Structure formats: structure tokens, C-alpha cells
Amino acid sequence: MNTNLHIVILAAGKGTRMYSKLPKVLHQIGGQPMVERVIDTAQSLNPASISVIIGHGKELVLEQVKRNVNWVEQTEQLGTGHAVKMALPHLPADGRTLVLYGDVPLIDQSTLEALLEAAGNEVGLLTDVPEDPTGLGRIIRKDGKVVAIVEEKDANAEQKAVREINTGILVLPNAKLEGWLNSLSSNNAQGEYYLTDLIALANADGINVHPVQVAASYMAAGVNNKLQLAELERIFQNNQAEALLKAGVTLRDPARFDLRGSLQHGQDVVIDVNCVFEGTVVLGDNVQIGANCVIKNATIAEGTVVQPFSHFEGCEVGKNAAIGPFARLRPNARLSDEVHIGNFVEVKNTVMGVGSKANHLTYLGDAEIGSKTNIGAGTITCNYDGANKHKTVIGDNVFIGSGSMIVAPVSISRGATTGAGSVITKDCPEDTLVLARARQTIIEGWIRPKKEDKNKA
Ligand code: UD1
Ligand code: CA
Numbered sequence: 192m193n194t195n196l197h198i199v200i201l202a203a204g205k206g207t208r209m210y211s212k213l214p215k216v217l218h219q220i221g222g223q224p225m226v227e228r229v230i231d232t233a234q235s236l237n238p239a240s241i242s243v244i245i246g247h248g249k250e251l252v253l254e255q256v257k258r259n260v261n262w263v264e265q266t267e268q269l270g271t272g273h274a275v276k277m278a279l280p281h282l283p284a285d286g287r288t289l290v291l292y293g294d295v296p297l298i299d300q301s302t303l304e305a306l307l308e309a310a311g312n313e314v315g316l317l318t319d320v321p322e323d324p325t326g327l328g329r330i331i332r333k334d335g336k337v338v339a340i341v342e343e344k345d346a347n348a349e350q351k352a353v354r355e356i357n358t359g360i361l362v363l364p365n366a367k368l369e370g371w372l373n374s375l376s377s378n379n380a381q382g383e384y385y386l387t388d389l390i391a392l393a394n395a396d397g398i399n400v401h402p403v404q405v406a407a408s409y410m411a412a413g414v415n416n417k418l419q420l421a422e423l424e425r426i427f428q429n430n431q432a433e434a435l436l437k438a439g440v441t442l443r444d445p446a447r448f449d450l451r452g453s454l455q456h457g458q459d460v461v462i463d464v465n466c467v468f469e470g471t472v473v474l475g476d477n478v479q480i481g482a483n484c485v486i487k488n489a490t491i492a493e494g495t496v497v498q499p500f501s502h503f504e505g506c507e508v509g510k511n512a513a514i515g516p517f518a519r520l521r522p523n524a525r526l527s528d529e530v531h532i533g534n535f536v537e538v539k540n541t542v543m544g545v546g547s548k549a550n551h552l553t554y555l556g557d558a559e560i561g562s563k564t565n566i567g568a569g570t571i572t573c574n575y576d577g578a579n580k581h582k583t584v585i586g587d588n589v590f591i592g593s594g595s596m597i598v599a600p601v602s603i604s605r606g607a608t609t610g611a612g613s614v615i616t617k618d619c620p621e622d623t624l625v626l627a628r629a630r631q632t633i634i635e636g637w638i639r640p641k642k643e644d645k646n647k648a
Pocket of ligand 2: 413415
């Protein structure tokens with residue numbers, strides 16, 4: 192543990208320009224609330240404490256962000272300096288404090304490590320030189336030394352012309368912090384207690400400010416509206432796609448790839464366009480994913496081919512299986528090697544043995560199916576009686592005729608065959624043919640009723 196490092200994350204603001212009921216920091220990048228991402232990055236530095244300042248929508252933040260940190264309430268948003276002050280009880284005098292922002296989601300561990308390194312026991316300030324500095328605090332230098340930050344709203348023309356800006360992220364020595372925060376005034380254009388005024392106070396105290404410039408602007412970019420959220424999401428997705436390409440995954444188009452979680456992969460994995468991966472996904476060697484698939488919390492073993500428009504959630508697929516197009520694998524579908532699941536087949540809480548097939552228009556729910564069994568088109572396991580779910584057990588090498596309704600609880604033993612259109616309500620013994628449908632009736636010489644001819648006199 193980094194015993195003298197403490198981290199404060201500011202996340203009390205409302206985010207008016209998001210036009211949302213959700214507090215700003217809960218909006219997601221890569222499927223994860225922004226503030227949770229920042230907490231995880233903070234955690235990677237192994238600090239002695241993390242304090243998150245919350246205010247607007249704090250109940251929702253506490254409900255949705257399950258992280259073990261000091262949650263500190265700021266009841267009135269009186270400025271960034273005031274926000275950090277709320278955390279003082281958690282900041283022992285012998286340490287130092289790194290300030291992060293809940294709405295700056297893509298800050299990374301190595302940038303922060305460089306900042307901490309540069310700061311030493313003095314002040315470290317993360318800076319940027321963006322294309323357009325409008326709205327941001329400008330960095331004022333004197334003889335090359337950083338001496339102050341001036342907010343845009345308080346800046347004169349000469350100061351506004353400065354392109355070097357304050358990202359907001361900084362490191363401060365705790366021994367000085369309380370005194371500096373207590374001497375802040377809100378005598379400025381916004382009537383707020385500015386954290387940025389600490390830079391001038393440090394200079395007055397003879398403490399140096401060590402600037403570190405971010406490697407790329409997006410790392411310190413804040414989100415104030417949905418446009419900026421979408422821009423950062425795309426950058427985040429591009430970075431992930433690039434990393435996967437470099438690791439040998441074939442992405443047919445990296446611009447049409449979304450990963451909201453983690454993707455573990457083998458060799459020669461091919462992913463076609465417009466796929467979305469969520470949660471924890473594992474793809475074995477030679478797995479191919481067709482276009483437009485959504486895959487969430489799933490493991491797909493080597494050699495399996497998934498055709499377009501398939502949907503996976505909470506399931507496992509074995510080796511060399513063939514899934515889709517238009518397949519739906521729901522939670523706890525567990526398919527063994529070489530299983531075939533075809534179009535418009537839904538599988539939920541069902542185990543299927545090696546080489547079994549359900550190729551068309553079928554619902555398999557709460558079932559245990561052996562190996563080398565064929566499920567005919569249009570089969571339904573009738574697992575729900577309106578109150579309870581019941582189990583269907585189907586053995587190895589069973590042949591289920593098309594359009595069979597299998598009314599659970601029921602079991603169909605190894606080698607049995609059900610005739611097409613059967614409604615199976617009783618157990619079927621091994622190696623039998625079971626017909627459970629009305630017998631066909633033939634009426635010879637049948638004359639079809641005819642319409643009367645209205646024009647006849
Ligand atoms: C701040 C900096 C500015 C910098 C910019 C970078 C100050 C005074 N200015 O400006 O120099 O260029 O960030 O994006 O610090 N917050 C609280 N409580 C408060 C006020 C703010 O938690 O009382 C949180 C907000 O939710 C937000 C962050 O602090 O996440 C920044 O506050 P904001 O008011 O947006 O500061 P800026 O005007 O953007
Ligand atoms: Ca801001």
C-alpha cells in the first residue's frame with residue numbers, strides 16, 4: 192500500500208447539460224459509470240484512502256456504485272476548493288492528496304504515476320494544451336514557473352490567449368492543505384471557492400508547482416454533455432479495438448466494434464462488424480463471430496462459428512459448435528462440443544450433450560438433453576404451468592419429430608423417437624416410437640361446399 196497517498200474524487204456536481212435524471216457521474220463509458228471507472232483507476236495506485244465527494248443524486252450514486260470508499264457528502268456545491276475541504280477528516284497531515292474528477296473518466300494509471308513522481312513532496316499539476324482552451328482554467332507562468340491558474344470567467348484578454356490549461360487533476364501536500372483551503376475566498380466571477388487558487392497560495396508559501404502535460408487530451412477530458420460523452424466513448428472503444436488488433440484478433444472493422452467489459456481471446460479469432468460484447472466474454476482459438484451479435488457474459492470454446500444476429504447471455508458453448516443465425520442463448524444454456532443451434536432457436540437453463548442439434552424454430556427451457564439427439568423444427572419444451580417451472584429430460588440419440596410439444600415434467604429415454612406433431616405428456620421408454628396425436632382420417636369422395644351463383648335466374 193502507498194501509505195502516504197490519499198485520493199479525493201470530486202463527483203458532487205449535477206451535470207445540468209446532460210439533461211438527464213441520472214447524476215452526471217453515473218453516465219457510462221464502456222458500460223461502466225464514469226465515477227466507478229475513476230475509482231478503479233484510483234484503486235490501481237494502491238492509496239491509503241479514497242474519498243468520493245457526492246451531492247447531486249447521491250442516493251443513486253450510492254445505490255449503483257458498489258465500491259468500498261469513503262463517501263463524503265457535500266450538501267451545497269460551493270466550488271472545487273470547498274469540495275476537497277469536505278474530505279479533510281480523511282486526509283492525515285503527513286500524507287499527500289491526489290485530486291481526481293468523477294467526470295474525467297479516461298485518466299490512466301501511468302499518467303497519474305508520472306504526476307505523483309514529478310510532484311514529490313510539493314505540488315503536482317496535470318496540464319494540457321488543447322486545440323481550443325475555451326472555458327478552462329489558464330495556466331499562468333512567470334519565468335517558466337507555474338505561478339497561478341486563472342479561470343476563464345476571471346481572465347483578462349492576455350490570460351485568455353494562453354493555451355496551456357488546467358486539467359483539474361493535481362497533487363497537494365497534506366501538511367499545507369488545510370491552511371490553504373481555509374484561506375480560500377469566493378471573491379471571484381462565479382462566487383465559488385476555487386481549488387485552483389491553491390497554486391498561487393503554494394507559490395506564496397515557497398512551494399514549487401511541478402506541471403506534467405498529458406500525453407493525449409482525451410485522458411484529461413471532462414464530460415459535460417452527451418456529445419462529449421459520445422466522443423470519449425468512441426475514443427475508448429477505438430483504444431480497445433486497437434489493443435485487440437495488436438493482440439491478433441481480426442476485427443472486420445474496428446470502428447464498428449463495442450466492448451463493454453472484458454474480452455479474453457485465443458488465436459485467430461474473427462469478429463465481424465457491429466458486434467457488442469458485454470461483461471466477461473471468453474472466445475477460444477478460431478472462434479468466428481458473425482455480424483450483429485450481442486454477447487454478454489459468455490464463454491465460447493475453440494472452433495465454434497456463430498452466424499449473424501445471434502444473442503448470448505450468461506451461457507457456455509463448447510468446441511466446434513455452430514450457432515445461429517438468429518439464435519438466442521439465455522442464462523445457463525450450456526452447450527457441449529459440436530452442438531448445432533439454428534435460426535429462431537431459444538435455449539434457456541438447458542444442458543445439451545455432444546453433437547446434439549436444434550436447427551429451427553424451437554424453445555428449449557429447463558431441459559437436460561443427451562448427446563447426438565436431434566430436436567425437430569418447431570419443438571417446444573412446455574416448461575411453465577403458469578405457476579411453476581418443470582424439467583424435461585431427453586436422453587442420448589433421441590429423435591424429436593417436428594412440432595412436438597413436450598409437456599414437462601417428462602422424460603424421453605435414450606433412442607426414443609417422437610412422431611411429428613406429438614404432444615408428449617408421459618415418459619417415453621428407450622428405443623420406442625411414440626405418437627401422441629390424433630390419427631389421420633380419410634373421407635373418400637368428399638364434395639366441397641360451393642358458393643351459390645348469384646347471377647343465375
Ligand atoms: C475546473 C477548474 C478549471 C479546469 C476544469 C477542467 C476550478 C475552479 N476550475 O473548472 O481550472 O480547467 O475544471 O475541467 O476548479 N464539483 C464538486 N463540488 C463543487 C464543485 C464542483 O464536486 O462544489 C465537481 C464537479 O462535479 C465536477 C468537478 O468538481 O466533477 C469540476 O467542477 P466544475 O464546476 O465543472 O469546474 P470547471 O468550471 O469545469
Ligand atoms: Ca467541468
